[in-house]
Amino acid sequence: MLKIDNVSVFYGKIRALWDVCLRIGENEIVALIGANGAGKTTLLKAISGVIRVSSGSIELDGKRIDGYPPHKIVEMGIAHIPEGGRLFAEMSVKENLELGAFPIRAWKKKNHEIRNVLRIFPHLRETQLAKTLSGGERQMVAIARGLMSKPRICLFDEPSYGLAPVVVSEVMRVIRSLPNEGISVLLVEQNVHIALQVADRGYVLENGRIVLEGNSTELLQTELIKKAYLGM
Amino acid sequence: MVTFLNIFIGGLLMGGIYALVAAGLSIQYGVGRVLNIAHGEFLMVGALITWYLFTIYGISPLISLILIAFVFFFFGFLLDRSLFSRLRNISPSVAAFEANSLMACFGLQFVIQNIAIVIWGAELKGFSYMASPVNILGALFGANRLITLAYSLGIAGIFYLFLTKTRYGKAIRAASQDIFAANLMGINIKFVLSLCFAFGALLAGTAGALISMMYSIHTTMGMEYTVIALIVIVLGGLGSITGSMLGGLILGIVGSIVSYLEPGLTLVAYYMLFMILLLVRPTGLMGRGS
Numbered sequence: 001m002l003k004i005d006n007v008s009v010f011y012g013k014i015r016a017l018w019d020v021c022l023r024i025g026e027n028e029i030v031a032l033i034g035a036n037g038a039g040k041t042t043l044l045k046a047i048s049g050v051i052r053v054s055s056g057s058i059e060l061d062g063k064r065i066d067g068y069p070p071h072k073i074v075e076m077g078i079a080h081i082p083e084g085g086r087l088f089a090e091m092s093v094k095e096n097l098e099l100g101a102f103p104i105r106a107w108k109k110k111n112h113e114i115r116n117v118l119r120i121f122p123h124l125r126e127t128q129l130a131k132t133l134s135g136g137e138r139q140m141v142a143i144a145r146g147l148m149s150k151p152r153i154c155l156f157d158e159p160s161y162g163l164a165p166v167v168v169s170e171v172m173r174v175i176r177s178l179p180n181e182g183i184s185v186l187l188v189e190q191n192v193h194i195a196l197q198v199a200d201r202g203y204v205l206e207n208g209r210i211v212l213e214g215n216s217t218e219l220l221q222t223e224l225i226k227k228a229y230l231g232m
Numbered sequence: 233m234v235t236f237l238n239i240f241i242g243g244l245l246m247g248g249i250y251a252l253v254a255a256g257l258s259i260q261y262g263v264g265r266v267l268n269i270a271h272g273e274f275l276m277v278g279a280l281i282t283w284y285l286f287t288i289y290g291i292s293p294l295i296s297l298i299l300i301a302f303v304f305f306f307f308g309f310l311l312d313r314s315l316f317s318r319l320r321n322i323s324p325s326v327a328a329f330e331a332n333s334l335m336a337c338f339g340l341q342f343v344i345q346n347i348a349i350v351i352w353g354a355e356l357k358g359f360s361y362m363a364s365p366v367n368i369l370g371a372l373f374g375a376n377r378l379i380t381l382a383y384s385l386g387i388a389g390i391f392y393l394f395l396t397k398t399r400y401g402k403a404i405r406a407a408s409q410d411i412f413a414a415n416l417m418g419i420n421i422k423f424v425l426s427l428c429f430a431f432g433a434l435l436a437g438t439a440g441a442l443i444s445m446m447y448s449i450h451t452t453m454g455m456e457y458t459v460i461a462l463i464v465i466v467l468g469g470l471g472s473i474t475g476s477m478l479g480g481l482i483l484g485i486v487g488s489i490v491s492y493l494e495p496g497l498t499l500v501a502y503y504m505l506f507m508i509l510l511l512v513r514p515t516g517l518m519g520r521g522s
């Protein structure tokens with residue numbers, strides 16, 4: 001459903017992505033792995049319209065979406081859950097969730113939807129101020145907030161980063177359940193092991209270029225992954 | 233008791249107006265990063281238009297106020313679209329935009345003030361509207377002052393409810409906390425920033441209309457209010473719009489007490505309060521620690 005073809009992105013004169021091609025199918029979890037600085041976040045920002053692609057195309061269900069501003073992309077059904085969660089620190093959990101439903105269609109159903117997402121994360125307290133949450137709770141609110149717009153594709157930027165192992169498995173359990181709700185996932189991770197456990201397929205990004213792609217099980221067998229990412 | 237009432241109501245009166253002026257600057261700077269040095273000029277124009285409409289056409293200031301609210305909102309929106317949003321596009325960074333927009337506001341201040349002087353001259357102006365005294369528990373207040381008080385607190389209250397209860401109010405507060413995240417929520421940032429500048433202009437203009445009902449006004453009055461608004465937004469915590477409203481009220485009450493004791497020291501007291509707060513709590517009353 002999401003088709004990325006030959007996408008290149010520049011920061012000024014510096015090229016961050018080189019002709020990146022990537023596909024996400026219906027109800028599929030796709031991992032994007034790569035070292036720090038490889039360009040993973042840049043690709044997510046290009047999809048969600050935060051930065052412009054200088055060449056190539058991004059299509060959602062056959063319709064070009066590159067060039068649209070971020071708020072249009074959200075309305076088209078793509079949610080981007082940024083690195084570190086980026087909650088609105090001075091607002092309560094409830095207000096953060098409400099803002100996730102900002103697109104007018106979602107806004108009308110926001111109270112109903114808040115009850116839904118709180119069922120996924122029963123430990124969250126609506127009235128708690130975001131800045132007082134623990135790191136794990138922050139990530140969970142960020143995910144819940146991303147789901148509030150009823151997206152068809154969720155882009156996750158390193159959701160496991162800096163979290164304790166128990167919390168990571170909780171987060172991954174939720175991500176794995178999304179395809180059952182009709183949501184496809186692009187999961188950006190540095191933690192290759194975790195990413196390929198959850199994902200159906202994966203891509204490896206190095207210095208702005210896709211250098212490898214395949215099924216998760218296949219990828220785990222490749223020399224490149226074993227050597228460079230799993231330290232075997 | 234009578235003196236106490238006088239000081240207290242006088243303080244609320246000034247404080248209510250400061251709250252409006254400061255909330256206006258706070259929303260322009262805290263969200264839009266436009267340090268609007270010309271903020272006081274918007275207030276001055278609001279005051280002089282009210283005076284003009286009253287003395288020439290006999291239009292009630294309370295009607296002018298509503299007119300001014302709409303016109304200033306519209307004009308503020310256009311100004312952001314034409315000037316600041318272009319500066320945002322050509323500025324390579326937020327810091328560069330802050331510098332560029334500050335320069336633009338200096339220019340704006342100069343242009344607005346001088347056009348106003350050409351139109352209205354530089355002498356003091358004033359008018360008397362509903363000045364008949366009202367007795368509250370033995371203390372006498374001009375009816376216009378009580379109406380002004382009710383209006384400024386009313387406008388501040390409505391604005392507060394807008395910010396905390398409505399879809400776009402929440403979007404403005406979200407954008408003031410994290411523009412990138414707000415953008416990812418599907419908030420149209422360009423529109424929200426224009427909205428912020430528009431509300432800032434609206435608040436300055438209506439504050440000017442209210443001020444003209446109580447005090448004498450003139451075309452060079454703007455700077456004083458810009459400075460007070462700057463003090464208040466630091467007092468309230470940079471970026472916290474509700475903090476600036478609270479800061480405005482507090483500064484008004486402090487000013488009222490000091491001017492009862494020694495009128496000449498009011499501005500001195502403001503600066504003192506400002507400096508003490510910077511030393512004791514640099515992030516302001518409701519500011520976020522960094």
Ligand SMILES: Nc1ncnc2c1ncn2[C@@H]1O[C@H](COP(=O)(O)OP(=O)(O)O)[C@@H](O)[C@H]1O
Pocket residue numbers: 011014016034035036037038039040041042043
């Ligand atoms: N705003 C920016 N300006 C200039 N260069 C940037 C900017 N953001 C990222 N980069 C550069 O682009 C490359 C890719 O960064 P990023 O997409 O954040 O990598 P990753 O998310 O994989 O760690 C890096 O070399 C980084 O330094």
Ligand SMILES: [Mg+2]
Pocket residue numbers: 040041042083157
């Ligand atoms: Mg990154």
